[in-house]
Amino acid sequence: MVYVLAFGLTRRAKDTHYSYCHPERRNIPTYKRFFLSPPKVGSVVEPNPHSLTSMKLSVLAALLASATTINAHATFQQFWVNGKDQAGTCVRKPSTNNPVGATQADMACNVGGNNPAPSTCAVNAGDTVSVEMHQQPGDRTCTTEAIGGNHDGPTVIYLAKVDNAATAQGASAGWFKIGQTGLVRTDYWGTDVMNANCGKVDVKIPLDIAPGDYLLRAEVIALHVAGSVGGAQLYMSCFQLKINSAGKASPPTVRFPGAYSPNDPGILFNLYGSYSTYTVPGPAVYTGGSAPAPPSVPPSSTTPTATVPPPPPVTTPTSATVPAGPQATHFQQCGGSGYNGPTVCASPYKCTYSNDWYSQCL
Ligand SMILES: [Cu+2]
Numbered sequence: 001m002v003y004v005l006a007f008g009l010t011r012r013a014k015d016t017h018y019s020y021c022h023p024e025r026r027n028i029p030t031y032k033r034f035f036l037s038p039p040k041v042g043s044v045v046e047p048n049p050h051s052l053t054s055m056k057l058s059v060l061a062a063l064l065a066s067a068t069t070i071n072a073h074a075t076f077q078q079f080w081v082n083g084k085d086q087a088g089t090c091v092r093k094p095s096t097n098n099p100v101g102a103t104q105a106d107m108a109c110n111v112g113g114n115n116p117a118p119s120t121c122a123v124n125a126g127d128t129v130s131v132e133m134h135q136q137p138g139d140r141t142c143t144t145e146a147i148g149g150n151h152d153g154p155t156v157i158y159l160a161k162v163d164n165a166a167t168a169q170g171a172s173a174g175w176f177k178i179g180q181t182g183l184v185r186t187d188y189w190g191t192d193v194m195n196a197n198c199g200k201v202d203v204k205i206p207l208d209i210a211p212g213d214y215l216l217r218a219e220v221i222a223l224h225v226a227g228s229v230g231g232a233q234l235y236m237s238c239f240q241l242k243i244n245s246a247g248k249a250s251p252p253t254v255r256f257p258g259a260y261s262p263n264d265p266g267i268l269f270n271l272y273g274s275y276s277t278y279t280v281p282g283p284a285v286y287t288g289g290s291a292p293a294p295p296s297v298p299p300s301s302t303t304p305t306a307t308v309p310p311p312p313p314v315t316t317p318t319s320a321t322v323p324a325g326p327q328a329t330h331f332q333q334c335g336g337s338g339y340n341g342p343t344v345c346a347s348p349y350k351c352t353y354s355n356d357w358y359s360q361c362l
Pocket residue numbers: 020021072073099151233
């Protein structure tokens with residue numbers, strides 16, 4: 001009897017996810033009821049062997065918990081500073097791996113995103129930090145795609161200066177964008193770059209921003225059903241940072257929700273249509289006057305046209321010396337498709353290939 005009940009509920013729970021990924025099926029009340037009340041991941045209901053009611057509830061709770069950890073959906077869970085693993089110490093872990101709609105109340109830091117992280121990560125302006133996404137809580141396996149299925153779209157990273165990173169509310173914060181990777185080339189997105197990098201997305205903390213507490217907001221905009229209004233699926237986490245800096249800049253900011261509109265070209269987008277560019281929604285990337293952030297392969301509106309080879313040099317070089325010019329420092333980008341910055345690493349670092357779009361000085 002319990003097994004029959006469990007079977008029926010399992011099918012509904014799976015369909016809940018399916019209906020969310022396919023909004024045209026959202027209006028079925030049973031599905032909606034399940035989706036609208038996502039339980040906390042990891043919540044446990046102890047079964048009472050003497051009570052049939054609590055037994056049913058425990059089965060229900062277990063099934064709902066599994067519905068929040070469906071394959072393909074994902075959360076940003078870990079953080080790195082200059083290649084040093086901080087694990088989940090400064091992430092405000094979302095309660096579920098379900099997506100958030102572009103205009104929903106939880107757009108700033110996801111469901112549960114006002115609950116403080118275990119601690120706050122110390123970062124220097126100019127550091128390269130990485131956010132790391134995976135489908136299931138605590139599962140960092142690189143053999144599983146960070147975000148699976150056809151959840152293609154851009155990766156986007158914001159900062160917000162706050163009084164206290166441990167208590168700041170994402171919805172009250174002012175956000176500026178510090179990195180994004182949209183359409184890299186035909187059928188290859190920021191999410192593909194991230195998946196090829198074991199879930200990691202790198203970004204440079206602008207050198208000139210004012211010191212203090214910040215929230216960092218990492219986001220994926222999955223476009224697989226974004227062809228109809230409200231279909232885009234957003235996955236975000238906020239990280240608590242204390243940034244040490246000699247800078248003074250406070251860039252212009254936007255709000256979440258608010259920064260994205262349902263009809264933005266980057267939110268209402270037919271992934272299966274014919275296109276060669278994609279406009280990442282939100283404001284322009286703030287780079288602080290420095291070189292573009294490492295992972296932003298080509299700029300936001302990427303035109304994956306073939307590059308024209310440069311014309312042959314008019315004069316022959318007269319010396320064999322290494323050309324003088326800027327050198328990339330430790331952890332900075334030094335190569336990759338679409339990258340135009342310095343390709344020589346300052347001694348003793350060597351330019352090290354990480355993938356076709358990113359090499360860094362290590
Ligand atoms: Cu989905």
